[in-house]
Amino acid sequence: MPSHLEIEHLSKHFPLRSGLFGGHGGEVRAVDDVSLTVERGEILGLVGESGCGKSTLSRLVMQLIPPTAGTIRIAGDTLTGLPAGEVRRRRRDFQMIFQDPYASLNPRLTIYSTLAEALRTRHPRLSGSSLIDSVAALMDRVGLDPGFMRKYPHEFSGGQRQRIAIARALAPEPQLILADEPVSALDVSIQSQILNLLRQLRRDLGLTMIFISHDLAVVRYIADRIAVMQAGKIVEIGEADRVFHEPTADYTRTLLAAIPRIASR
Numbered sequence: 001m002p003s004h005l006e007i008e009h010l011s012k013h014f015p016l017r018s019g020l021f022g023g024h025g026g027e028v029r030a031v032d033d034v035s036l037t038v039e040r041g042e043i044l045g046l047v048g049e050s051g052c053g054k055s056t057l058s059r060l061v062m063q064l065i066p067p068t069a070g071t072i073r074i075a076g077d078t079l080t081g082l083p084a085g086e087v088r089r090r091r092r093d094f095q096m097i098f099q100d101p102y103a104s105l106n107p108r109l110t111i112y113s114t115l116a117e118a119l120r121t122r123h124p125r126l127s128g129s130s131l132i133d134s135v136a137a138l139m140d141r142v143g144l145d146p147g148f149m150r151k152y153p154h155e156f157s158g159g160q161r162q163r164i165a166i167a168r169a170l171a172p173e174p175q176l177i178l179a180d181e182p183v184s185a186l187d188v189s190i191q192s193q194i195l196n197l198l199r200q201l202r203r204d205l206g207l208t209m210i211f212i213s214h215d216l217a218v219v220r221y222i223a224d225r226i227a228v229m230q231a232g233k234i235v236e237i238g239e240a241d242r243v244f245h246e247p248t249a250d251y252t253r254t255l256l257a258a259i260p261r262i263a264s265r
């Protein structure tokens with residue numbers, strides 16, 4: 001069986017604009033010849049400093065931007081180079097969760113409307129009481145009281161809003177979740193609740209996940225394996241405990257040294 005996600009020699013270079021008249025300013029190698037696999041049901045943690053290319057890598061996997069080079073396969077099927085309509089159809093199978101749930105939720109839509117719309121991408125005919133039941137079930141799954149489905153995003157706390165964003169990501173019944181810094185904007189006390197929710201969802205739904213953070217301690221808490229990214233390249237990848245306790249790359253040691261003492265015990 002092929003791995004759930006296979007990334008081969010993936011690159012994304014952005015042109016650098018230099019000066020007023022354009023000119024040839026070179027390029028940023030945001031993602032630079034990355035190869036990795038993620039197994040079904042696995043949580044791969046992707047860690048590295050701001051600007052190392054983590055979000056670009058996830059946008060490539062989501063097919064939101066075209067790669068400069070390389071291939072992406074999901075369950076053995078090559079995604080790169082598919083027609084737009086086909087990409088849209090398949091995008092239901094992989095969903096993203098972002099750092100700032102407030103920015104990613106429409107403030108004018110109730111939770112019901114947001115989740116109903118997302119549910120309909122998979123089940124267009126869902127309506128009436130069965131739609132309400134499905135919204136309630138989704139809210140329940142992410143630890144939200146379904147009694148609040150007629151409320152608006154601003155009526156919730158940051159942690160609750162992230163739960164709404166997670167529910168919306170789950171609505172199309174994806175198999176792969178890309179979570180890009182999903183707890184970075186949350187209070188530390190709330191972070192572990194959201195991390196535990198993601199772990200539970202993985203367990204209950206058999207989800208495959210790429211969990212992105214600049215914080216190695218957070219990644220270690222949730223990930224089975226950790227990939228360490230620096231300047232567009234994966235400099236180390238392995239079992240989470242091994243990477244944490246016996247890093248092989250100098251750069252991983254630098255990240256470890258930056259973790260506050262209490263978190264690294």
Ligand SMILES: Nc1ncnc2c1ncn2[C@@H]1O[C@H](COP(=O)(O)OP(=O)(O)O)[C@@H](O)[C@H]1O
Binds near residue numbers: 048051057
């Ligand atoms: N659309 C873009 N155009 C030009 N450069 C970009 C674009 N998106 C990202 N970059 C550059 O690519 C590099 C990686 O960015 P990003 O993937 O956002 O890193 P991270 O998520 O790890 O902070 C950065 O140097 C960033 O400035």
Ligand SMILES: [Mg+2]
Binds near residue numbers: 054055056
């Ligand atoms: Mg980013």
